[in-house]
Amino acid sequence: MPAKDKPRPIGYEFEITLCGVHPTVWRRFRVPADITFQRLHEVIQIVMGWTDYHLYEFRYGNVRIGIPDDETFILDATHFDARRKRLPSFGFDRNDVLGYLYDFGDDWMHTLHLVMPIYHLPDERAYFCVDGENACPPEDVGGWMGYEHFLHVIGDPNHPEHEAMQVWSGGHFDPFRFDKDAVNRVLRERFEQR
Numbered sequence: 001m002p003a004k005d006k007p008r009p010i011g012y013e014f015e016i017t018l019c020g021v022h023p024t025v026w027r028r029f030r031v032p033a034d035i036t037f038q039r040l041h042e043v044i045q046i047v048m049g050w051t052d053y054h055l056y057e058f059r060y061g062n063v064r065i066g067i068p069d070d071e072t073f074i075l076d077a078t079h080f081d082a083r084r085k086r087l088p089s090f091g092f093d094r095n096d097v098l099g100y101l102y103d104f105g106d107d108w109m110h111t112l113h114l115v116m117p118i119y120h121l122p123d124e125r126a127y128f129c130v131d132g133e134n135a136c137p138p139e140d141v142g143g144w145m146g147y148e149h150f151l152h153v154i155g156d157p158n159h160p161e162h163e164a165m166q167v168w169s170g171g172h173f174d175p176f177r178f179d180k181d182a183v184n185r186v187l188r189e190r191f192e193q194r
Contacts, residue, residue: 009117049136
């Protein structure tokens with residue numbers, strides 16, 4: 001089918017994987033096609049379990065999409081404002097891959113893989129977490145190396161930092177926990193029309 005006759009997707013299904021951590025943290029989720037990268041960031045924060053404390057940036061080839069500032073991110077031909085740039089402007093298709101960097105201190109890099117464009121929704125839920133595994137690291141844990149140390153400490157009740165780390169992380173942290181239903185409740189409350 002010629003490109004001009006190709007139907008436009010009404011949504012995208014993405015799979016996102018947090019790079020460099022074990023156990024592997026990943027999610028598969030759907031979003032409407034015509035959203036901004038800012039909205040995509042908000043969805044990623046919810047499905048991954050981040051708390052949106054830090055700056056972020058999407059990367060697609062040499063293109064950067066984030067929130068402009070006066071020092072590190074100035075708009076030009078390869079830098080775009082995530083609040084204004086919409087997903088369809090790149091003509092994404094199946095198997096395209098983007099990078100998503102969250103927290104410029106801990107440098108959490110994610111791979112965002114476009115599983116497929118969606119041309120009709122199986123139900124009316126445009127924002128939906130399809131699947132996933134494992135808990136996202138706590139905010140400000142110190143990147144993948146800090147997270148590795150954190151898991152070692154909370155896994156060893158005899159470690160001198162064990163009790164302090166348990167308190168710091170809210171009393172209990174299960175690296176294998178992921179509650180898809182809870183994520184979908186938050187997505188529904190945040191984005192779906194009532």
